[in-house]
Amino acid sequence: MRRKGIALLSSLVLFTSIVLSACSSSKELSKIRLGEVTRSIFYAPEYVALNQGFFKDEGLEVELQTIPGGDKTMTALLSNSIDVALVGAETSIYVSQQGSDDPVINFHQLTQTDGxxxxxxxxxxxxxxxxxxxxxxxxxxxxxxxxxxxxxxxxxxxxxxxxxxxxxxxxxxxxxxxxxxxxxxxxxxxxxxxxxxxxxxxxxxxxxxxxxxxGLLPYTVFMTKQSFMNKNNSIVQKFSNAIQRAQNWVDTNSVQDIAKSIASFFPNTDQAIIESVVKRYKEQGTYAMDGIIDEAEWNNLLSVMDSAGELKSKVEWGKIVNNSYAEKAKSGK
Missing domain, CATH: 3.40.190.10 (Periplasmic binding protein-like II)
Structure with missing residues (x-):
């Protein structure tokens, strides 16, 4: 009788282990390597998405690294050292002007003014x-x-x-x-x-x-290579969903709450300074309310680049901008 009890208990433990293992694997997170061009309060919604758990809610494990300089960030993206880059949209235009079989596509805007x-x-x-x-x-x-x-x-x-x-x-x-x-x-x-x-x-x-x-322009944008987008369509959508949730959160929460949420990314910055910066950016509408890059914003970007003598040829809005992810994220469907 005792042996039967032990056998039954062993079977129960084994069954439980199998169930837990199955549950664990079913919740396995998809990893994304994200490179940001600098560490800045300018990117507050990105840090909110990380600290409020919005990426994890979407089934993503985001590995964030700071790669100083737009050229270095773009090199990391092109060489597959990162999957997604947060950098100025002008870098994708430079790549397009050079010609590429695997273009860099802007899919979600984070900031909409100069900072x-x-x-x-x-x-x-x-x-x-x-x-x-x-x-x-x-x-x-x-x-x-x-x-x-x-x-x-x-x-x-x-x-x-x-x-x-x-x-x-x-x-x-x-x-x-x-x-x-x-x-x-x-x-x-x-x-x-x-x-x-x-x-x-x-x-x-x-x-x-x-x-x-x-004025308004796609100042800082999440972008990835077309090949990554084609192979990981659902992951890109989940990423966009998480950022949209963070943008909504930043829009509806107080300066103090936003500052508290992102404080861990700025351990050497006084809390009062973080609040001051967030307040300044919120008041001038720097943080985009959604990830959609509209044509007027894009054309303003081209005008800014052309005025600086950095636009070799006009890159049409629809060529390296894909708003479908941001539109779906905004709709919540």
Missing amino acids: TFLVSRKPVDSFDWKMLKGSNFLGQRKGGMPQMAGEFALKKNGIDPQKDLTMIQNIDFANIASAFSSGTGDYVQLFEPQASIMEKEGKGHVIASFGKES
């Missing part, structure tokens, strides 16, 4: 763009979206970047803020949180937004 601000060394009571004439201007990397949007804004306000001021562009992106703090330039074009930190330390003053001046 940089004009910072002056001295306080300015009543700012006028003409104040920049004759100044030393510490800009961004030539050919990059921040610099192109910056030049577009300057020209819009009657400033010729090549003739009306001295443009300084020989400093690496990571060192621009420290260079300004050390005395280089009268004005500087900065991303957040560097702009807010500069203000807090009394070393600079935010006087204008390049995002407001350059």
Whole structure:
């Protein structure tokens, strides 16, 4: 009798192990290697999707890595070191202009304005763009979206970047803020949180937004190669679904809650600074409410690139933009 009981118990344990193993395998997550061009509060919805569990809810395990520089991020995507890139849409246009049998496709927009601000060394009571004439201007990397949007804004306000001021562009992106703090330039074009930190330390003053001046455009976009999209259609859709949920969450939650959600990605940044940055970006409509890249935004991007002399040929909106994933994610179907 005792032997029968032991045998029954052993069978029950074995059965339970099989069931648990089956359940575990059925819930196995699909892995996605995601490369972001920089670590920035500018990308808040991406971090919300990770920390709020939206990717996991979609059955995805996202491995995030930061790859400084649009050229390096695109190289990683083209060489299959990553599956999806979060980078400026202009990089996909550069690849298209070079010709490719496996084009890079933009499938979900994250930010819809430039994220940089004009910072002056001295306080300015009543700012006028003409104040920049004759100044030393510490800009961004030539050919990059921040610099192109910056030049577009300057020209819009009657400033010729090549003739009306001295443009300084020989400093690496990571060192621009420290260079300004050390005395280089009268004005500087900065991303957040560097702009807010500069203000807090009394070393600079935010006087204008390049995002407001350059208008709506697909500034930062999730993109992947056509071959990956063809082989992993459902995974790309799940990815888009998770980001849309994060965009909805950012839209409906408070600045404080958003800052708390993304704080783990910025362990060395003061919580008050994170809140200040999120507030600034929310107020100027930087975070896109959905991933759809419309034709007007795309054409504005082309105008910005053309104005900077970086557009060799016009790349039509429908050629390297696929809105079907973002549209389905937005509809919730």
